[in-house]
Amino acid sequence: MVAADLIALPFCFLVAILLRGGDLDLVSGFSPASYFLVAVVTVTTFSVSDLYRAVIRFIDQRLLSITGLSLAVAILCAYVVMFIINEKSFPRSALAIYWFVGFSYVVASRVGMRNFLRNQDLRGRRVSEVVAIYGAGEAGARLAQTMHGGDEYRPVCFFDDKHALNERKIGALRVFNTERLVEIVNAMCIRSIVIAIPSVSPARLRDIMNRLSKAGISTRILSRLVDLAGETPSPHEAIRELKFEDLLGRPPVPPRIDLFARCVRGKTVLVTGAGGSIGSELCRQIVTLAPSHMHLLDHSEFALYTIRQELTTRFPDLHIVAHLGSVCNADLVGRILRDSKVDTIYHAAAYKHVPLVESNIVEGMRNNVVGAQVIAAQAALHHVKTCVLISSDKAVRPTNVMGASKRIAELIFQAAATRPETSTTFAMVRFGNVLGSSGSVIPLFQRQISQGGPITITHPEMSRYFMLIPEAAQLVIQAGAMAKGGDVFVLEMGEPVKIVDLARSLIALSGLTEKTLQNPNGDIEVRYVGLFPGEKLHEELLIDGTVIPSEHPRIMRMKENALPPSVLDTFIACLMMACETNDRAMIESMARAIVPEYNPQQALAVPTAVPISQSSTQLSVIKKFVPFRM
Structure with missing residues (x-):
């Protein structure tokens, strides 16, 4: 030079x-x-x-x-x-x-x-992939320049919604309107499209995905804004696969750091159901907050072994004890709390799959109700400082056995919080559907897509609230820190998302097209199979409680009606007696006596809540089991 x-x-x-x-x-x-x-x-x-x-x-x-x-x-x-x-x-x-x-x-x-x-x-290298860039703005132009400097991708054109940019050129690449998407993709043999729109909203991203699904090619997204005037990441670093979390419909809710460790740091923590989807994520987040001791309880040997191995590998110096057994075993739970002097309990152990619990009503009721009763009683007996129940949005005006059992579990914790002798702070957290958890629709849809379809959906209008697994675990941990006693916490999750929209987004993410009457040559069919017994079209998060602002702007706190502890104990004893009969009608009648809004006959309707104090069903049903006076 x-x-x-x-x-x-x-x-x-x-x-x-x-x-x-x-x-x-x-x-x-x-x-x-x-x-x-x-x-x-x-x-x-x-x-x-x-x-x-x-x-x-x-x-x-x-x-x-x-x-x-x-x-x-x-x-x-x-x-x-x-x-x-x-x-x-x-x-x-x-x-x-x-x-x-x-x-x-x-x-x-x-x-x-x-x-x-x-x-x-x-020269002599093979360009691995021909791509187009969606978004002919500054980020798209920078991404194109970065791609030209490597051999991983070869950009051939831009796509943009603005008609003013149609047939214009940015650098050496022509811009095409998205109306010509399918035509240009086929003409230029494009293998994938990279979305280069910084800070794109989930709603806009879903709309883009619906457009791109017509082309039947894989989609990626710009993960880092390419800066040609300073540090320039490689195309491999700048581009990532589009994840389903990007289509959640809202930005993830960040935790408040000051709340996050309040009930964990330096304390002895017990997580029940530690091997499950929510329980295991709870454990992963808790161990990062420096607890003094960590106790895991699960009835699944394999799940308990898996999460224990993961945690001990990551944190070999943390004292982690795995307990194999059921939360319904009061002696086991009491021994753990007494010997370990547990400060905080996160109760995630429950049967949650609606169709399975619906067809196994006795075991579903016993596990979810008795488990909550044992945890609440033992936590109060051994002076645990904080005890948090993980509930479900299906507990709100339930139409299935699982939802009814979770609402009864909530009532147990609410009653425990009102007992004058208790020093334990009890709280409940209601989840929507957790993306990626066992039994959620996403793994099911992904498996059906890998098998060539069809994707089965119960109803075209079905919608659900969704949250991420880390969001769910963070909500539980923060709820324990904010609880005053008997509180119900719910994450503000935006608008519910239609299940059919999720299915179509997953088809597009897989680089496939939906098979319809208008597109008989598509790859994956969406088939409607009808509602399962006890399944709702739309879920709710609130009953008729009072919403109170919490310390976190995106977490709602509620106070809801509860039964007196003595009355609830009698009801639950009668419910367990009904379970001994294995008579479904009797069990459902007893469940309605405890949860008047439980309506197993109407999965499509959302019945009006009946105040517990006005229910005449309670007395008439309970008198069939126990001769007593109230």
Whole structure:
């Protein structure tokens, strides 16, 4: 570079003098040494600006800009020197012309050599993927430039919704309107599309996905804004696979750090159902908050072994104890709390799959109700400071056995909070559907897509609230920190999402198309199979309770009606007696006595809540089991 500049820069100065004088007379008035001296001064300036330390194939706009500024400083210094020595024979305007000529030479030579070297590197390599960029804005333009510098992707065009950009060019790539998406994808053999729209909202992203699904190609998204003026990530770093969380319909809710560790740091923590989807994520987040001891309880040997191995590998110095057994075993739970002096309990153990619990009503009721009763009683007996129940939105005006059992569990915790002798703070957390948890629709749909379809949906209008597994675990931990006693906490989850929209988004994410009457050659069919017994079209999060602001702006706190502890204990005893009979009608009648809004006959309707104090069903049903006076 130094040798090339020492040869080329004297000619740049000669061109500047020639442009200034208009003929050779002015040029001949200076000796060759003058031209060489200008080149030496310029090279010295370039050396100060670190131009000669740069690797040519990675030279960037920032370094060239600094070089131009350094050249301008050198010329300014030359002006000052001429003014001081009062040199009048030299045309000073030639120096300004020399800046433009010299800088043009520097940019052209470096960029030209950079492109030559990169082309030599790419020669013989196979470009792995032909892509298009969705979004012809600044981020898309930067991404295209970054892709041109690597061999992982070869961008061929832009797509954009703006009609004003149709058939325009950005760099060397043409912009097409999204109305021509299928046509252009097929014509250019595009294999995937990268969405390059910074801070795109989930609703807008779902709309984009619906458009891209017509093309039947895979979709990626720009994960980092490419900065060509500074640090430039590789295309592999800048682009990631589009995750289903991107289509959640709202931005994830961040936790409040000051609430996060309040019930965990330096404390002994017990998680029941530790091997489940929610329980295991709870454990993963809890161990990062430096508890003094960690206890895991689960009835599944494999699930308990798996989560214990994971936690001990990540945190070998943390004291972690795994207990194999059921939460319905009061002796086991009592022994754990007594021997370990547990400070905080997160009760995640429950049967939650609606169709399975619906067809196994006795075991579903026993596990969910007795488990909550044992945890609440033992927590109060052994003076646990905080005890949090993980409930479900299906507990609100339930139409299935699982929802009814979870509402009874809530009533148990609410009653436990009202007992005058208790020193334990009891709280409940209601979840919507948790993306990626066992039994959720996403793993089911992904499995059906991998098998070639069809995707089965119970009803075209079915909708659900969704949250991420980390959000669910963070909500539980923060709820324990904010609880005052008997509180119900619910995450503000935005608008419910239609299940059929989720299915279509997953089809698009897989690079496939939906098979319909209008598109009989599509890949995956969406088939409606009808509602399962006890299944609702739409879930709710609130009963008729009072909503109170919590310490977190996106978490709602509620106070809801509860039964007196003595009455609830009698009801539950009768419910367990009904379970002994294995008579479904009797069990459902007893459940309705405890939860008047439970309506197993109407899965499609949302019945009006009946205040517990106004229910005449309670007395009539309970008298069938126990002769007593109230």
